[in-house]
Amino acid sequence: MITFEGVTKRYRDGTVAVDDLDLEVPTGAITVFVGPSGCGKTTSLRMINRMLDPTSGRITLDGRDVREIDPPTLRRGMGYVIQQAGLFPHRKIVDNVATVPYLLGWDRKRARARAMELLERVGLDPKLAGRYPFQLSGGQQQRVGVARALAADPPVLLMDEPFSAVDPVVRTSLQDELLRLQAELRKTIVFVTHDIDEAIKLGDTVAVLRVGGRLAQVAGPATLLAEPADEFVRGFLGRDRGIRRLSFISAKEVRLGPVPPDLVLDEDGRPLGWRSGGGLAPYGTFDPETDSLRAALDAALLAPNGMAIAVDGEGRARGVAGRDALDELFAAYAGGASGPRADGDAERADA
Numbered sequence: 001m002i003t004f005e006g007v008t009k010r011y012r013d014g015t016v017a018v019d020d021l022d023l024e025v026p027t028g029a030i031t032v033f034v035g036p037s038g039c040g041k042t043t044s045l046r047m048i049n050r051m052l053d054p055t056s057g058r059i060t061l062d063g064r065d066v067r068e069i070d071p072p073t074l075r076r077g078m079g080y081v082i083q084q085a086g087l088f089p090h091r092k093i094v095d096n097v098a099t100v101p102y103l104l105g106w107d108r109k110r111a112r113a114r115a116m117e118l119l120e121r122v123g124l125d126p127k128l129a130g131r132y133p134f135q136l137s138g139g140q141q142q143r144v145g146v147a148r149a150l151a152a153d154p155p156v157l158l159m160d161e162p163f164s165a166v167d168p169v170v171r172t173s174l175q176d177e178l179l180r181l182q183a184e185l186r187k188t189i190v191f192v193t194h195d196i197d198e199a200i201k202l203g204d205t206v207a208v209l210r211v212g213g214r215l216a217q218v219a220g221p222a223t224l225l226a227e228p229a230d231e232f233v234r235g236f237l238g239r240d241r242g243i244r245r246l247s248f249i250s251a252k253e254v255r256l257g258p259v260p261p262d263l264v265l266d267e268d269g270r271p272l273g274w275r276s277g278g279g280l281a282p283y284g285t286f287d288p289e290t291d292s293l294r295a296a297l298d299a300a301l302l303a304p305n306g307m308a309i310a311v312d313g314e315g316r317a318r319g320v321a322g323r324d325a326l327d328e329l330f331a332a333y334a335g336g337a338s339g340p341r342a343d344g345d346a347e348r349a350d351a
């Protein structure tokens, strides 16, 4: 665990970037620092690996003040990923990824083998290993940045706006990839972003900072959406807070009715469309076992009759839910953080 205990950072010109921050960063989970530009996110992150030291207060790693650990040793246990990857331009991709293993004195063969394994892990074609960074797309470079940070298998990963410089589609796939990797690796990740949607998607814990470097709220994403601490947090979360909350509620409890005869199925029982005049009208599906209430609502909105089709893992229709069935659950969850089945932060419906 990493803790911030009364941490303040005042720069030489008097700017207070971080103001009396108390925070716990749990082991093996993703903690996101989010907030508007200049609120002290990067400063906070850089104090963890001692690129900066606090003016007062202390940061501990597993109970030990990081200032007792010399920076090279500390950083060996902390992968660091930044915006635009920060790759060495004159080194091949494989050697970029092997940077820390080389520094640790691994022999070249072992370091390169590790690099190749990591390139594959982050979803890159091993054929790219021999290229130089400028021969890769922005998204590919970010993946290399993540692979490089993971090379020596550090327990902690510090990520400073790592996906900000890529387009939204690539960004989504990088986020998905990070969640997939994290499910496997269970690193302690501190992730800085100014994008609240990214924070909610990735964070097990989200720390919202306000300008002046003060902590506004720290909570799991479902709690944050349901119970923003004040007007600043509410404003920062944006207008579709209610809809986004549905992503954290499982669709398991949606009451299903039987598959009606006007739903056309293929021979395996997978939906083809709603019978409509001489043709087929569009439909939407959700899997109650794995999807959220938001996915069920989306499925209902896709069909002209407002019916969401529940499917199993193979896509076979298991039942349907009309608006009344969804309304029952919306009513149960309206307003507060809890409801009959508040999966909330412990068990993310959309993760």
Ligand SMILES: Nc1ncnc2c1ncn2[C@@H]1O[C@H](COP(=O)(O)OP(=O)(O)OP(=O)(O)O)[C@@H](O)[C@H]1O
Residues within 6 Å of the ligand: 011, 012, 013, 015, 016, 017, 035, 036, 037, 038, 039, 040, 041, 042, 043, 044, 194
């Ligand atoms: N070296 C420095 N000297 C003086 N002030 C600084 C220095 N570095 C950062 N600051 C100031 O400290 C405050 C916090 O900066 P920081 O970079 O930590 O914010 P941030 O939340 O990461 O911002 P952004 O999202 O824009 O990157 C800002 O007001 C910034 O101008």
